[in-house]
């Protein structure tokens with residue numbers, strides 16, 4: 001992993017209404033607890049401690065998920081963004097523009113993992129023919145997702161009910 005440049009840890013939600021920047025990062029983790037599963041609607045919470053976090057466009061809405069923790073998310077597109085507790089703020093790893101450089105180093109609440117979690121990386125993959133059909137479909141996609149870098153302006157997306 002290359003040495004992160006200070007202030008280079010930018011990211012945001014899928015629609016781009018919320019953007020953030022962290023001055024530095026702490027320990028990246030995967031939490032299997034049922035609350036993280038639900039908050040991410042996925043196998044768990046991929047989170048990293050974010051020091052000197054600043055909202056550079058918009059800001060999250062919050063759900064107080066317990067008496068001690070609130071979780072931030074984009075109120076427009078629903079992307080999970082933060083886990084905020086009395087000891088600090090963690091940010092969803094995959095919301096960062098350079099998520100691939102933030103590898104989790106520890107699992108929390110492993111006993112609570114979904115019973116099929118350990119089998120995920122061994123699942124079969126598409127055949128080349130299936131991949132080609134999927135590529136043809138993807139070629140016709142006009143993405144409304146914010147790009148993985150900061151932008152001067154980003155138009156409000158229309159057609160959202």
Ligand SMILES: [Zn+2]
Pocket residue numbers: 013014015016017018074075076077078079
């Ligand atoms: Zn959004």
